[in-house]
Amino acid sequence: MTADGLPPLRAVIERHGLFAKKALGQNFLLDLNLTGRIARQAGRLDGVRVIEVGPGPGGLTRALLAEGAAHVVAIERDERCIAALEEIATHYPGRLEIVAGDALKTDFAALATGAERVKIVANLPYNIGTELLVRWLTPESWPPFYESMTLMFQREVAERIVARPGSSQYGRLGVLAGWRCEARIAFDVPPQAFTPPPKVTSSVVNIMPRRQPFPASVEVLSRVTEAAFGQRRKMLRQSLKALGGEALLEKAGIEGTRRAETLSVAEFVALANAYAGESGQPPKEAPIAASPPEAAPRNRTAPAGGRGAGARR
Numbered sequence: 001m002t003a004d005g006l007p008p009l010r011a012v013i014e015r016h017g018l019f020a021k022k023a024l025g026q027n028f029l030l031d032l033n034l035t036g037r038i039a040r041q042a043g044r045l046d047g048v049r050v051i052e053v054g055p056g057p058g059g060l061t062r063a064l065l066a067e068g069a070a071h072v073v074a075i076e077r078d079e080r081c082i083a084a085l086e087e088i089a090t091h092y093p094g095r096l097e098i099v100a101g102d103a104l105k106t107d108f109a110a111l112a113t114g115a116e117r118v119k120i121v122a123n124l125p126y127n128i129g130t131e132l133l134v135r136w137l138t139p140e141s142w143p144p145f146y147e148s149m150t151l152m153f154q155r156e157v158a159e160r161i162v163a164r165p166g167s168s169q170y171g172r173l174g175v176l177a178g179w180r181c182e183a184r185i186a187f188d189v190p191p192q193a194f195t196p197p198p199k200v201t202s203s204v205v206n207i208m209p210r211r212q213p214f215p216a217s218v219e220v221l222s223r224v225t226e227a228a229f230g231q232r233r234k235m236l237r238q239s240l241k242a243l244g245g246e247a248l249l250e251k252a253g254i255e256g257t258r259r260a261e262t263l264s265v266a267e268f269v270a271l272a273n274a275y276a277g278e279s280g281q282p283p284k285e286a287p288i289a290a291s292p293p294e295a296a297p298r299n300r301t302a303p304a305g306g307r308g309a310g311a312r313r
Helices: 009-016 034-041 060-066 077-089 108-110 125-138 156-164 171-182 217-231 245-252 265-279
Strands: 049-053 069-075 097-099 118-123 149-154 181-189 200-213
Touching: 009 049, 034 118, 034 149, 034 181, 034 200, 049 060, 049 108, 049 265, 060 069, 060 077, 060 097, 069 077, 077 097, 118 125, 125 149, 125 171, 149 156, 156 171, 156 181, 156 200, 171 181, 171 200, 171 217, 171 265, 217 265, 245 265
Parallel strands: 049 069, 049 118, 069 097, 118 149
Antiparallel strands: 149 200, 181 200
16 A cells, blocks of 8 residues: 555556557556655645546546645546546545546536636646647636646647747747746656656646736637747748738837747737737727736635546646
8 A cells, every 4th residue: 555545556557457548648657756746736735626637547636635635626538547536536535526528528617616726737648738728728718717737748848838939939839828827847757757658758837827917819819829820930021911911010019020939928919909900809808918917826716617638647
C-alpha cells in the first residue's frame, strides 16, 4: 500500500489490464510524488471542486483528494479505467464523481454549478489539450467558471501559451492566453516519468484568469489573430488584406509593415475592435481599457462554464 492507503499505480494498471492505448495517446504518470507536486501547484484545495480531464488509473485524482480537494469531478473516456476510479471513489466516500464520456462534448460550466470555488487540474491528453484550453479561454462571458487552471502540456505547447511578443513561439495561442489570463510554466516533467515514455518533455502550466481583460469580441479577436498568424512571415498589410489591410491597420494605429509576432495583446485587441466597427460587429464589451489587465485574485468566488478524455495522465 502507498501513503494514501491505496495500491501502487503499477499494481492497479496490471490488475485492470490498463495497457496504454496509442490511439488515445495514453502515457500514464505513475510517480505519486510527482502527481502530488502537480496537485500542490494548484494551491490550497480545501473547499474546492476540482475538474480533472483524463484521469486514467487515477494517479493525479488520488493526489488531488489526498491534498484535500472537497470534490473531484473526473472525466474519463476510456471505459477500462472506470473500475480503477471507482475504487478510489470508495476509498474517498462522496468526494469523487466519475463522468464517463468525451471531454470535448462535456458542459464544464454545468459541472461547476453549485460550487463556490472551482479549479481545473489535469494532465491533458496531447491530442485534445490545445482545443480544450482554447475553449476554456474563450467563453462569451467572463470571468469564467474556474478560478485557476493547472494543466500539463507537451513543452512546445506550454511555450506557445506563455510566449511574449517578439519570440518565435508567440502566436494565436499566446495572444488568446495573454488576453484573458496570466500564464507561467511551473516546472517540466521528463519523458521517463511516464509509462510508456513519450518522445517529448512535458510542462505543467499555471493559468490565472484576469479580472478585467482588455474588452473585445471573442469571435472577432479569434478571426483577426488567425488571419495575422496564418501568414506570419508577411507584413500585416498583406496578411490582413482580407480584413481591410492598410485601412484597418491605420484605424487601429498600427504600421502596416509590421509582422504579427511583433504586436502586443493590446494591439491585437485594438485591431479586433477596429475590425468589429468596420464589419458592423461591435465589441460585445466596453471599449479597450487604458490600463493593463488586472489578474483575478486566487480566492475569488467563481460562478458556475470534445474527442475523448482518455490520454496522457
